[in-house]
Amino acid sequence: MSTSQGPGELRPRRVRITSPRTSAARRPTVPTGTREIDEQTRLGEVYMNSLIQSQLRLTLAVIGVTVLVLGSLPLLFWLIPPTRTVAVLGLPLPWVLLGIAIYPVVYVAARIYVRKAERIETEFTEFVGRQ
Amino acid sequence: MSSAMSLTGIGLVIVATIGIGLFGLRISRTTSDFYVASRAVSPRWNASAISGEYLSAASFLGVAGLVLVNGADMLWFSIGYTVGYLMLLVLVAAPLRRSGAYTLPDFAETRFESAVVRRICSGLVVGIGTLYLLPQLHGAGLTVHTVTGAPPDVGAAVVAVIVVINVAAGGMRSITFVQAFQYWLKLTALAAPIFIILIAWRSGDHSIGLLQSLQGAAAEWAEPLSTAGGRDHPLYATYSLLLALCFGTMGLPHVLVRFYTNPDGRAARRTTVVVLALLGMFYLFPPMYAILGRSFAPDLVAGGADTVVLELPSRIFPGTAGDLLGALVAAGAFAAFLSTSSGLTVAIAGVIDQDLLRSRLHRLTGGDYLAVNSFRIAALLAMTVPYLAFRVTGALSLADTVGLAFAVAASTFCPLLVLGIWWRRMSTTGAAAGLIVGGIAASAAALVNVVGAPTAGWPRALVGQPAAWTMPLAFLTVIVVSKLTPDKIPAGTARSMVRLHTPEAVEVDRGPQAFTNLPPSDSTPPRRA
Numbered sequence: 200m201s202t203s204q205g206p207g208e209l210r211p212r213r214v215r216i217t218s219p220r221t222s223a224a225r226r227p228t229v230p231t232g233t234r235e236i237d238e239q240t241r242l243g244e245v246y247m248n249s250l251i252q253s254q255l256r257l258t259l260a261v262i263g264v265t266v267l268v269l270g271s272l273p274l275l276f277w278l279i280p281p282t283r284t285v286a287v288l289g290l291p292l293p294w295v296l297l298g299i300a301i302y303p304v305v306y307v308a309a310r311i312y313v314r315k316a317e318r319i320e321t322e323f324t325e326f327v328g329r330q
Numbered sequence: 331m332s333s334a335m336s337l338t339g340i341g342l343v344i345v346a347t348i349g350i351g352l353f354g355l356r357i358s359r360t361t362s363d364f365y366v367a368s369r370a371v372s373p374r375w376n377a378s379a380i381s382g383e384y385l386s387a388a389s390f391l392g393v394a395g396l397v398l399v400n401g402a403d404m405l406w407f408s409i410g411y412t413v414g415y416l417m418l419l420v421l422v423a424a425p426l427r428r429s430g431a432y433t434l435p436d437f438a439e440t441r442f443e444s445a446v447v448r449r450i451c452s453g454l455v456v457g458i459g460t461l462y463l464l465p466q467l468h469g470a471g472l473t474v475h476t477v478t479g480a481p482p483d484v485g486a487a488v489v490a491v492i493v494v495i496n497v498a499a500g501g502m503r504s505i506t507f508v509q510a511f512q513y514w515l516k517l518t519a520l521a522a523p524i525f526i527i528l529i530a531w532r533s534g535d536h537s538i539g540l541l542q543s544l545q546g547a548a549a550e551w552a553e554p555l556s557t558a559g560g561r562d563h564p565l566y567a568t569y570s571l572l573l574a575l576c577f578g579t580m581g582l583p584h585v586l587v588r589f590y591t592n593p594d595g596r597a598a599r600r601t602t603v604v605v606l607a608l609l610g611m612f613y614l615f616p617p618m619y620a621i622l623g624r625s626f627a628p629d630l631v632a633g634g635a636d637t638v639v640l641e642l643p644s645r646i647f648p649g650t651a652g653d654l655l656g657a658l659v660a661a662g663a664f665a666a667f668l669s670t671s672s673g674l675t676v677a678i679a680g681v682i683d684q685d686l687l688r689s690r691l692h693r694l695t696g697g698d699y700l701a702v703n704s705f706r707i708a709a710l711l712a713m714t715v716p717y718l719a720f721r722v723t724g725a726l727s728l729a730d731t732v733g734l735a736f737a738v739a740a741s742t743f744c745p746l747l748v749l750g751i752w753w754r755r756m757s758t759t760g761a762a763a764g765l766i767v768g769g770i771a772a773s774a775a776a777l778v779n780v781v782g783a784p785t786a787g788w789p790r791a792l793v794g795q796p797a798a799w800t801m802p803l804a805f806l807t808v809i810v811v812s813k814l815t816p817d818k819i820p821a822g823t824a825r826s827m828v829r830l831h832t833p834e835a836v837e838v839d840r841g842p843q844a845f846t847n848l849p850p851s852d853s854t855p856p857r858r859a
Contacts, residue, residue: 233836233837233838236828236832236838236839237838237839239824239825244824247824247827247828247831247832250831250832251752251827251831254831255752257420258420258421258752261416261420262417262420262421265413265416265417265576269409269413269572269576270569273554273555273565273568273569276554276555277555277565283402283553283554283555284553291402291552291553293402293405293552293553293554294402294405294552294617297402297405297406297409297554298405298614298617299614301409301412302412302609302610302611302613302614303610305412305413305416305606305610306603306606306607306610308416309415309416309419309602309603309606310603312419312420313419313599313600313603316424316599317596317599320596320833320835321833323832323833323836324833324835324836327836328835328836
């Protein structure tokens with residue numbers, strides 16, 4: 200820190216006085232994102248919210264697609280009776296859809312979800328670990 | 331069906347179960363081993379164990395029986411059982427693991443900071459567990475009765491005794507191995523007869539086609555929404571069932587306990603994906619038994635449909651081949667009762683031990699007891715209640731009764747977990763109110779069903795498949811009461827959210843119940859400049 204120097208160089212010294220002030224003002228940005236979260240500052244709250252929000256958006260997307268796909272099947276059979284008996288690959292359509300086809304679809308959906316959820320977490324970890 | 335051969339098959343399963351359980355005893359040492367296998371089970375083992383535990387009498391016998399009687403609508407049972415894990419994956423899997431709690435009441439207590447909410451949860455765990463154990467005991471009785479003609483009490487008693495011995499002996503560590511083994515046994519037992527039938531059919535000359543029951547005028551039973559088997563309002567029943575199964579899975583006590591044994595949140599997710607693959611593989615087979623059963627065992631449609639899986643092999647192959655396959659299937663069925671009952675008993679015993687027994691035992695003995703012994707007494711108690719309930723209830727449809735356990739879970743623990751994990755303005759009062767309202771509504775419906783359901787029309791549909799109204803009711807109660815009591819939002823909510831959602835790799839303060847998987851600092855290599 201600047202201490203008293205010769206009285207002859209007053210002007211340059213005034214410039215130096217601003218320099219410690221800027222470093223003092225910058226100090227709150229030095230702690231990492233994890234400390235923001237630990238101390239529950241406004242910024243830490245924003246970090247947590249963004250993590251939870253993006254995970255929730257992904258979750259709701261998966262649930263939405265599931266509801267749409269599963270929910271529409273009984274309606275399809277209800278509204279269009281021929282679909283109850285039409286044969287596909289030698290089996291009635293409902294048996295092919297409900298008995299076989301649905302399982303690989305669910306598995307693939309789960310794989311996609313896990314990849315995206317882990318990517319969100321990796322980005323979060325890098326983001327709060329940085330700085 | 332040859333009873334000697336089937337009994338040998340069942341006997342082998344029992345011996346293997348106890349043998350692997352004893353092996354587990356040798357490596358189970360601490361209380362943490364007993365509860366959660368010290369949280370060190372790899373995703374593959376864990377996924378096999380979760381699937382092995384999950385595939386109960388309802389899946390092994392019940393689904394085929396229901397499809398045989400009611401046709402394609404009942405395929406939704408296996409879809410719901412599977413999609414339940416997808417919902418569990420996206421909504422609760424990783425946060426639940428990161429909560430670091432042992433049991434569901436533990437989660438409730440740390441999230442809502444309330445002993446009252448904890449006690450309600452403990453009661454619900456015991457209630458749902460009992461409702462779920464009941465059909466397992468019925469299934470065991472039914473199997474032994476079908477195979478040997480012995481009264482159903484015998485099979486139920488055998489399962490009850492073996493489960494208590496196994497759980498008391500090794501706790502969670504040993505049943506992890508037992509259940510992983512039992513998944514593969516169940517899959518083999520269900521798949522092998524189907525493959526052998528298919529192979530035999532290609533080479534032989536037969537009067538009845540394999541898919542005959544699905545073709546022509548006689549195939550009306552197989553159509554969806556057909557009200558075959560006397561079910562009213564099939565569209566409502568389908569949606570309500572789907573809701574109960576999809577959102578009830580995450581609230582089943584034995585499923586939750588299993589997730590705590592994952593090493594971390596990521597492993598919990600990956601485990602769930604493997605579980606989805608294993609379940610999907612298994613559920614391809616029960617409908618085939620129903621299709622074949624319509625042609626080869628049509629008499630079972632009128633009564634005893636739950637035995638179709640057991641009966642079919644010997645109906646198609648009279649003689650030794652049928653007997654051998656029948657023995658394999660009976661062994662698989664017994665594996666189903668044993669694994670699910672073990673998982674449920676561990677979950678219920680954990681709650682009884684922590685919330686009822688430990689403090690009393692402490693007072694009684696002045697602290698002079700082993701924690702592990704308290705768990706063993708709890709395991710005995712956990713099985714006693716369902717066994718007494720089994721003695722007083724009559725014949726039940728296996729899959730329907732299990733469906734009711736799912737409905738209660740979907741109306742109580744599902745709102746608690748989903749809103750507790752994702753909604754930071756949920757209040758403690760709201761949590762308690764939701765559990766009570768949802769719990770009373772759904773268990774009332776379940777009780778009416780077990781005692782004697784309305785015979786027709788909307789009352790029967792609404793009581794038979796209650797989830798479509800009880801689950802939204804519970805969610806609504808939590809939300810409305812939480813909005814009315816903003817001063818009862820737990821003070822530590824922000825810290826809880828950090829604990830539930832932050833990946834383990836981030837070093838943050840996770841609050842008092844923190845649990846991290848980071849290696850000790852001295853094991854990290856020194857960084858070079």
